Amino acid sequence: MKKLTAAISAALLLSPLSAFAENTLVIDAGSSGSRLYDYQYHYDTERNGFPTIDSSDSTKVSGGIQDVSSTDLDAYLTELFANVSGSPERIDFYSTAGMRLISAPQRDETNASVKSWIETRYPAATVSVKTISGQTEGAYAWLAANYLNGALESESETKGIMDLGGASTQITFEQDGPDSITVNSGNHSYQLSSTSFLGMGQDQALGQFMNDPYCFPEGYTLPNGELGNGGFDGCVEHTNKLIQKVHGVKSKVGLKMPVQDFYSIAGFYYTAGELNLTDNFSIANLAVEGKKFCKSDWNSLTDGSAGYAVNDYLYTYCFNAAYQYTLLSRGYQMTDANNAIAPTKKINDQSISWTLGPILSPTL
Template identity: 30%
Template sequence: MSAQREMKEKNPWHTPVTIIITVIGVIAIVALVTVAVLQNKPLLPKYKYGIVLDAGSSHTALYIYEWPAEKDNNTGRVEQTHSCKVKGPGISSYASIPWKAGESLTACMQEAKHRVPSNRHQETPLYLGATAGMRLLNMEDSLASDKVFQAVAAALQKFPFSYQGARILSGQEEGAFGWVTVNYLDDRLKQGLETTGALDLGGASTQISFVSDNYDGSESPSNSVTFRLYGNDYNLYTHSFLCYGKDQVLRLALAHQTLSGPRKISDPCFHPGYTDMKNYSVLYDSPCVSDRKPHGAPATFNHTGKGNFLQCQEVVKSVFNFTHCKYSRCSFNGVFQPRLQGPFGAFSAYYFVMNFLNLTDTSIPLDTVKEKLAHYCSTPWPEIRRQHPDTKLKYLAEYCFSGTYILTLLTEGYNVTSDSYSDIKFIKKIKGSDAGWTLGYMLNLTNMIPAEAPDVPLLPHAGYVSIITIMALLLAVLFVLSLRPLWPRCSKQPHII
């Protein structure tokens, strides 16, 4: 027993001080590792969401946007995460049965409900913006327009989002927000680069928007919009031509050809061999042409095609007025327009029509584009139907007209030349987001949504470094102290001479 006690007394690791030092050291090491792990764990970013419904003249589309809760130069970095095309026509088509306008949105709203995280539903803003179709309905019958909006509001408020209202966007807003979308997606706003103009073509209206060094807004203030994005100011020229979307301008062109109320017309903008019976009342059932309906016209007329591009251009030119301009420069219909500047992105119907015609490559000379379109228009209707069996006949029949209208609008209306035509880029999406006014609208609205504080590390960097340093020093001191029992033994070692 005495031998064991003597060995225990001689073993330095059995002393109380050493045990305490060891325990403290272990605790310090565990704490150091824990702090390091917690401090350097990956942070889950917080996101906010927004939903915008684009209620156009021909259809409605829903877009879901997502952006980090922290902001970049007071402008949220918005990305499109989902889109849904509403089945059926635009909400303005439900004027006589407004409840169906709201019902038509249900399927896409259900998709949005599942796409947006449930814990974000209550704070996700939901907007509906109506464009030219509802502008025309409001002009024609404001009471019917109000009832459609009431039905839409009732349907949207059934979902758990933060409904912010439904309203008609002005043409100026539609054009300006389309410009924001194109430049935002191309990173031109964030980097302060030269901006890209925006060309938007819908069913009932068309918009042109661009920044011009020669335009300060004084000559035509109604065409001026100012934005401040990413710390930069932009003075934008923008104009929207109501009734000059591809569907309404077709009515204008047909109205020009039926001024005398004929029973039959031979239309150069439709393929040879095309024939259809059209109703005068349906054709003139729009504020764009209602005052032009010929008196004493029969109930219907036979609409046939002859497929002549040059003659079609003359028909299209008839819907423009180039004779009146009180400004230094005009586009058409007496509307001021400064000289075109910079590249342009052309989207919506611009893209869909030119893509169908395989004419989106603007490196092809303009004369060659016209030749290709002329050949397409002259192709017999039966052959066109055989080549595109899956395309809806209504759309298929109108591509010759729509393509001719686009080229005429650009060259005659907006003064695009053979040289500047190559500056136009027909686009559908940019970096996964649809080109159109909705993203610009959402981007602008994020400036009004309070920024949410992001997740931060457990400790500030200086505090983290200080704690790590203190713990490291403590471990060093404990290590030295743990060797204390060995000090006397080392000092008592005999010196060798």
């Protein structure tokens, strides 16, 4: 599907690689926190327009930028930029689903304040501050994953990617169709199907089912005082209404699902790890292990005797498993026969982050 077009090649030849910054800060301002990535990179002529990442570092602060008041903004950004040294050539502060959920006037005001703060402290840098669409976020993640696995540079078969954040979820794969978007990277042009669902992130979805006993382990006390009954199948049916009737996932994605391998990152990765599915993930296994977790007694889960890692998110994994199973099998229409899914955090020892996307495709 990849197309190396003469027009793109000519355009890139006319635009020297030296025009691209070799030190760029990219900030992922997500719904529950912001992470700053400091990328040092250079270009080699033999890499067909793709950069070589020399080093990267990251700093994280908790709390979504959409919830930071004007009086707290300076302290928030000061903490986020605390480890930055020198003068970066470019700074891209890109917010995602948390900022998409607030009103446009509030979003514009926050972005303007952030840009003013950054430009005051880094006057020599080219600064871009914006809230990116879910479609763009998905395309950036796809670029990052297929850059790290070498598929872009070697022009080999690419893999799709699924991202499950706190407020939205994205699925992106290479496909040429009427609703595809064109992404230019290196000396290549790619046609991608990239779809995002705002409100279907793990935190947003969970919040709608907190009093559903089917979605929580046996004995877990719900906010309304009822106890969870670990009814995985019942949770599947209930979450399916959100996935299908509210968001129409099958009609938007499932009907065009290709026979292709996928990386699953963020919420998908952490749930698989909790259910011990890292090495043998399949949709069928997700259901089996999800039912097992849901039927575990809450006391045995919290004291560790059930065999699962004890952490602050323990109560969410019954819901997470059922929700993800429903999204993959009924929404995306994936099957174990057609889609090998790999819960992934790193490729070649490098973390997958969509923040590589603006480096790989600065004009997207």
